[in-house]
Amino acid sequence: MITPYNPAWPAAFERERQRLQALLDILSVDHIGSTSVPGLAAKPIIDILVSVKSLASLDKQAEALRASGYDYLGEHGLAGRRYLRRQASDGTHTHHIHVYKQGDESLHRHLVFRDYLRAHAEEREDYGALKRKLVETGVDRKGYQSGKDDFVAALELRALAWAAQ
Numbered sequence: 001m002i003t004p005y006n007p008a009w010p011a012a013f014e015r016e017r018q019r020l021q022a023l024l025d026i027l028s029v030d031h032i033g034s035t036s037v038p039g040l041a042a043k044p045i046i047d048i049l050v051s052v053k054s055l056a057s058l059d060k061q062a063e064a065l066r067a068s069g070y071d072y073l074g075e076h077g078l079a080g081r082r083y084l085r086r087q088a089s090d091g092t093h094t095h096h097i098h099v100y101k102q103g104d105e106s107l108h109r110h111l112v113f114r115d116y117l118r119a120h121a122e123e124r125e126d127y128g129a130l131k132r133k134l135v136e137t138g139v140d141r142k143g144y145q146s147g148k149d150d151f152v153a154a155l156e157l158r159a160l161a162w163a164a165q
Contacts, residue, residue, distance in 0.1 A: 002041050002128075002135045009035040013046050016086075016095050020050065023068055024061065027051040027102050032110045034131075037117045041128035049110050050099040058082055058099060070097070080104055109156065116159030123155060 013031040020029060033047025034040045052058050059082070062072040069086055076083035081104075084097040100106050117124045134147040 001043060002131050003044050004041055005037075005039050006035075006044065007038075009042075009044075009046060012094075013048065016046060016048060016097075019068075020048070020097070023065065024050070024058065025052065027053060028107075030111060030114075032098070032114050033096070034127075036114050037124060039121070039128075040117060040124050041132055045093050046095045048095060048097045049107060050097060051102050051104075051107055052099055053102055055080075055082055055099070055101050078106075081106065109160070112159045112163040113156055116155070116162050119162075123158070127151065127155065 010031065013036070017029045017031075020026060028049075028051040030036075030049045031046070032049045033045070034042030035044070035046050059074075062074075065072045065084060070084040071087070073083045073085070075081055080100060082099040084095075084099065085093055086095040086097075088094050098106075098110070117127065130148060130151055131144075134144050137147075139147060
């Protein structure tokens, strides 16, 4: 489900940031993804980017994180990342947490993508329109993701070029 931007999303991020910082030894925590971009339509899931000194140390905390309500999914398909998520009591995802070791290029890439969309209204609108169109066609989650792949890849290249200027 894609919804219009909700101004309550930054506060939801802030609550989760505080929760994560109380549980983990974190270097940085940032709000990323569509819910971090004012004006962008999004799935109402708060994406969070976390930087840590050591993924191995984080892995040792997996059970404690599970006990605190997180699904600890390890790399979950992306080498060098740890992926956690939280769900509401009805099973809907509320938070996706992407954890990388300090210095990983993915940290920079996620932040640049977010900042580019914040600074480029036309690109933001095009991205939101694509997401709404995909949902309207009735695709499943995998189809939704693959339907965005080419657009996001091209957008990311523009964002990285923009940030390099």
